[in-house]
Amino acid sequence: MNKKLAHIGKLIQKLRAERGITQERFAEKLCTSQSVIARIENGEQNLSTVMLSKISDTLDQDIVSVSDGAINIQIEGGAKLSGTVKTKTSKNGAVGLLCSSLLNKNKTVLKNVPKIEEVYRIIEVLESIGVSAKWNGNDLHIVPPKKISLSKINKESAI
Missing domain, CATH: 1.10.260.40 (lambda repressor-like DNA-binding domains)
Structure with missing residues (x-):
């Protein structure tokens, strides 16, 4: 089978x-x-x-x-997912991965993140809603809050 x-x-x-x-x-x-x-x-x-x-x-x-x-x-079930995904480093890829890191309830580590303006702006937006983003060399450690508060979003950075 x-x-x-x-x-x-x-x-x-x-x-x-x-x-x-x-x-x-x-x-x-x-x-x-x-x-x-x-x-x-x-x-x-x-x-x-x-x-x-x-x-x-x-x-x-x-x-x-x-x-x-x-x-x-579409798979429905209670199995815990974990692992590593290799992606190409690019501005657009980094911005998408930063945003998608909110789907993970725990820490996400993005390796070799380009240190460019677009990435910094997304980090500002994420931090304004309670996300912790810490650099360790070229790696970025992202931890979402237990509850995201959109009322405090940095609208200037989000534009």
């Missing part, structure tokens, strides 16, 4: 059950058989993008979204 198909199948099964739809009714809505639904939910059925789109529409929930040629699979 393919682990990815099994994971997608479990997600589909969970969403279907949450909506109170039986396998039989789900199959009718998708113009397929109940046995196909059972195989999908057990990770034993290959899925086309057309079928994934039909499933998403029927469940009113994106299972897979396609944008700019990339396929993104």
Whole structure:
């Protein structure tokens, strides 16, 4: 059994059950058989993008979204994520990573951050809403506050 198909199948099964739809009714809505639904939910059925789109529409929930040629699979679960991502150092990349660091509840360390005006301005904005940003050489350590306060945002730097 393919682990990815099994994971997608479990997600589909969970969403279907949450909506109170039986396998039989789900199959009718998708113009397929109940046995196909059972195989999908057990990770034993290959899925086309057309079928994934039909499933998403029927469940009113994106299972897979396609944008700019990339396929993104939404995974729901309680697993803690951690790790390292290597990116190219650039002004635009640094600004985006600084902003996205707010998604992490803990410390984010960005390595080899360019020390340029755009980066300093974003740091000013982040610090004005309670984010701690400390340089260690060319690395930037970012710690978001427990609660972000937009009422104190540095509007001048944000423009």
